[in-house]
Amino acid sequence: MIHVSAPTAGVSKLRSMQEAIADAVRDGDTIAIDGFTHLICFAAAHEIIRQRRRNLTAVRLTPDLVYDQLIEADCVSTLVFSWAGNPGVGSLHALRRRSEQGSEQRIALEEYSHFGLVCRFMAAANGLPFWPLDNYRGVDIPRYNDQIRSVTCPYTGRELATVPALHPDVAIIHCQRADVEGNAQVWGLMGSQKEIAFASKKVIVVAEEIVPTEVIRRDPNRTIVPGIIVSHVVHEPWGCHPSYVQGYYDRDNDFYVKWDAISRTPETYADYLNEFVYGVKDRSEYLRKMGSGLLDRLRARSRMCEGVDYGY
Amino acid sequence: MAIETAANPTASERMAYRAAAELHNGDVVFVGIGLPNLACNLARATHAPGLYMIYESGAVGAIPDRLPVSIGDPSLVTDSLSVVSQADIFQCFLQGGRIEVGFLGGAQVDRWGNINTTVVGSWEDPKVRLPGSGGACEIATHAKRLLIIMRMGKRSFVEKCDYITSPGHRHPDGRTRQDMRLPGAGPSRIITDYGVLEFDETGEAVLTEVYEGVTPEQVQAVCGWPLRVADNVRTAVSPSVEVLTLLREKLDPQRLYLK
Numbered sequence: 132m133i134h135v136s137a138p139t140a141g142v143s144k145l146r147s148m149q150e151a152i153a154d155a156v157r158d159g160d161t162i163a164i165d166g167f168t169h170l171i172c173f174a175a176a177h178e179i180i181r182q183r184r185r186n187l188t189a190v191r192l193t194p195d196l197v198y199d200q201l202i203e204a205d206c207v208s209t210l211v212f213s214w215a216g217n218p219g220v221g222s223l224h225a226l227r228r229r230s231e232q233g234s235e236q237r238i239a240l241e242e243y244s245h246f247g248l249v250c251r252f253m254a255a256a257n258g259l260p261f262w263p264l265d266n267y268r269g270v271d272i273p274r275y276n277d278q279i280r281s282v283t284c285p286y287t288g289r290e291l292a293t294v295p296a297l298h299p300d301v302a303i304i305h306c307q308r309a310d311v312e313g314n315a316q317v318w319g320l321m322g323s324q325k326e327i328a329f330a331s332k333k334v335i336v337v338a339e340e341i342v343p344t345e346v347i348r349r350d351p352n353r354t355i356v357p358g359i360i361v362s363h364v365v366h367e368p369w370g371c372h373p374s375y376v377q378g379y380y381d382r383d384n385d386f387y388v389k390w391d392a393i394s395r396t397p398e399t400y401a402d403y404l405n406e407f408v409y410g411v412k413d414r415s416e417y418l419r420k421m422g423s424g425l426l427d428r429l430r431a432r433s434r435m436c437e438g439v440d441y442g443y
Numbered sequence: 444m445a446i447e448t449a450a451n452p453t454a455s456e457r458m459a460y461r462a463a464a465e466l467h468n469g470d471v472v473f474v475g476i477g478l479p480n481l482a483c484n485l486a487r488a489t490h491a492p493g494l495y496m497i498y499e500s501g502a503v504g505a506i507p508d509r510l511p512v513s514i515g516d517p518s519l520v521t522d523s524l525s526v527v528s529q530a531d532i533f534q535c536f537l538q539g540g541r542i543e544v545g546f547l548g549g550a551q552v553d554r555w556g557n558i559n560t561t562v563v564g565s566w567e568d569p570k571v572r573l574p575g576s577g578g579a580c581e582i583a584t585h586a587k588r589l590l591i592i593m594r595m596g597k598r599s600f601v602e603k604c605d606y607i608t609s610p611g612h613r614h615p616d617g618r619t620r621q622d623m624r625l626p627g628a629g630p631s632r633i634i635t636d637y638g639v640l641e642f643d644e645t646g647e648a649v650l651t652e653v654y655e656g657v658t659p660e661q662v663q664a665v666c667g668w669p670l671r672v673a674d675n676v677r678t679a680v681s682p683s684v685e686v687l688t689l690l691r692e693k694l695d696p697q698r699l700y701l702k
Contacts, residue, residue: 167500167529168515192529193577214577218513219476219699222572230572232564242561244576244608245499246533253530265538266581268623269557269610275566289624319520320501321528377517384512434521 143311144364145341148414151363152178155333160300161188163252163331164197167322168218168382171197171374172305172337174367174414180204181409190299192245192323196373196390199223200408202238203400209239211297213248220387224394242276247294252323254296255330263291302331304356305371307378308346309338313361316353319377325355333362339379341366349441367414369426380429452682454594454636455701456690457654459485460682462546462592462634468493472544473537473582475499476514478592479546481690481700484510488689497536499578501527510695533578537585540626545586547579548593551604554648554668556591556611556630558583559604566606576608583609585626591633595665602668612646619646637662638679643671652677 146154156162156179164172176197179187188209189198196217201207203225215223229238243251246266254262263282273279273292282293304324306315313336317324328334336356341364347354373383373390393403411417418426452460455478462482466472468491474483484507487494496505500515504524511519520526527535536542549558550573560579564570583589593599603615612629613619620629633640638653649671650662659672682690695701 168513169500169517212575214574215572216574218515222574227572230569232568232570242575244580245529245578246537246581249529249533264581265626266584268584268625269607269614269618269620270580271561271566271607272576272580318526319517320515320526322501323529325528326530375517377520381517382512382515387512431517 144313144361145311146363146365148174148178148337148365148367151335151365152182155301155335155363156182156184157300158184159186160184161190161298162301162303163190163299163327164303165191165322165324165327166305166371166374167192167320169320169375169377170305170317170322170324170371171195172303172367172370173197173372173374174370174417175303175335175337176201177408177414177417179206180404190248190297192248193218194223194226196223196387199225199394200404202226202229203394204404204408207238209241211241211243211248213243213245217387217390221391225400228397241278242272243279243294244272247272247279247292249323249326251294251297252326252330254294255298256326259296261293261295263293265291267292297330299327299331301333301335302327303335303337304328305337305376306355307338307376308340308342309336309364310342310344310347310358311364312344312358313356313364314344314347314354314358315356315361316347316350317355318353321355328356328360334360335363335365336361337365337367337370339368339370339376351441369418370414372418372421372429375429378431378434380426380431383425383429452687453701456682456687457679458482458592458634458636459690459700460686461639461679462590463489465590465632465634466491466494466544469495470544471495471497471542472546473497473499473542473578473586474514475546475548475579475582477548478700479548479590480511480514481695482592483546484694485686485690488694489686497532497542499529499532501529501532503527503536510699512699533581537578537581540585540587542582542586543588545582545589545627547582547589547591547609549579549591549608551599551601552591552593552633553601553604553611553615555613555615555646556589556633556642556648557604557607557614558591558609558611559606560608561606563605579609583611583627583629588628589630591630593633593635595635595637595662597665597667600666600668612642637665638676647671649673650676652679654679655681
């Protein structure tokens with residue numbers, strides 16, 4: 132078969148972060164901002180906070196600082212997660228203040244291990260009602276989560292744990308580069324981005340760079356999310372700080388360490404949100420507050436790979 | 444200020460050094476955050492340059508040129524052998540039986556090696572909300588051998604865990620790993636700041652090794668259950684000046700883990 136021209140719908144999905152969040156995220160939605168340490172889109176979370184979304188069910192393996200901020204800003208009523216800490220540093224204090232003895236406000240917690248939560252996305256992405264896994268025997272995780280059940284294998288008779296499909300209303304996927312239709316290319320740690328994108332009803336792709344479709348086509352193996360499942364595309368350089376983007380900028384580890392003191396009391400937490408989230412209108416204003424010294428320090432040193440030959 | 448010398452390594456340095464000795468060249472190890480991370484990188488810098496490090500973040504065959512602050516550090520990706528999705532890490536690598544050594548810490552451990560990293564108190568209304576499982580439950584289920592690294596104390600070495608996040612050799616109700624058909628062999632050592640515990644044929648922890656100057660009575664005093672002690676308790680080898688210099692100046696100069 133011969134294509135006279137490359138098949139493209141030709142419709143740009145490019146929006147500002149403000150437009151994309153306003154259009155895609157509703158009160159009461161289930162949202163998943165993915166990225167595992169790498170590619171965590173703080174810019175999207177900050178916009179959700181500014182737009183004062185409420186009663187969200189927030190899903191992430193590692194809530195990280197990004198969901199702790201959503202929790203502190205009263206956006207979240209239910210947290211679905213598998214490891215809730217500040218990696219290498221300590222606690223998520225907004226979460227602890229809403230989940231421990233004596234907490235005045237509580238949020239609902241639905242807790243898995245990493246593998247179990249990944250399997251919920253696997254089921255949804257692959258169009259199945261549940262996913263089996265060889266796990267959760269001899270532990271208390273299923274005692275406190277009735278979504279974890281079991282099935283008997285029809286071939287071996289073995290009992291396997293199961294988890295149900297999880298279909299977020301909105302997935303937010305940060306990537307190194309995408310075209311205006313949302314074909315998103317990622318390298319470095321991939322988290323569960325592909326599975327979450329395919330599991331979700333709407334997908335917002337956020338990119339460090341918007342590139343011509345021609346650039347995507349030159350290296351198609353690198354496309355992790357195809358544009359056909361993407362609803363919005365946002366161009367947001369440095370959109371992950373204090374998280375990182377391989378090849379673009381390093382993780383701001385000093386910030387993660389400093390965050391422990393900032394987040395320890397509601398007062399210092401509020402000061403932070405007032406200055407760096409409510410107090411700025413968008414990401415570029417946030418970046419101006421960072422100062423050029425910080426961005427220069429975090430900017431990645433180049434380490435190009437050799438490329439591959441797609442010829443035939 | 445006390446000067447750290449080879450004669451007085453800190454507890455974390457002893458633990459990292461002792462844990463590193465459990466890792467052999469060529470072992471496929473699933474590296475966890477904290478001291479396991481430091482111990483693996485110490486082993487790789489000394490006796491096990493061919494240690495095959497896999498991180499749950501998806502980095503496979505990682506050779507980081509700085510101590511990774513988190514298990515998702517970008518230095519784990521640069522020059523690694525492969526980078527895969529989390530679905531692949533947990534299914535192909537871990538559930539598929541490709542991991543030889545798992546490496547976990549925790550807030551509480553019992554005599555069977557069951558670990559709690561989830562809550563102190565009840566799950567519904569906890570005194571302390573801890574991070575939870577992460578990959579720990581599936582690592583303890585599937586790794587062919589498991590190393591536990593934890594500081595001792597009556598609140599951490601407990602008669603009964605408040606919550607079992609990761610399975611040890613035996614559930615408190617008596618079921619063994621075999622009864623529960625757990626694929627991995629379970630914990631082989633608990634490496635502590637006083638010495639090392641191994642597990643007997645019933646799956647119970649036994650003190651087999653202490654650091655220089657530590658007595659079994661001192662170890663019992665920081666253990667929440669009546670501790671079984673081996674007939675011949677060995678004395679652990681202390682880290683050399685070279686190893687301590689490597690740990691302090693090269694591997695963890697910021698004292699991220701060597702607290």
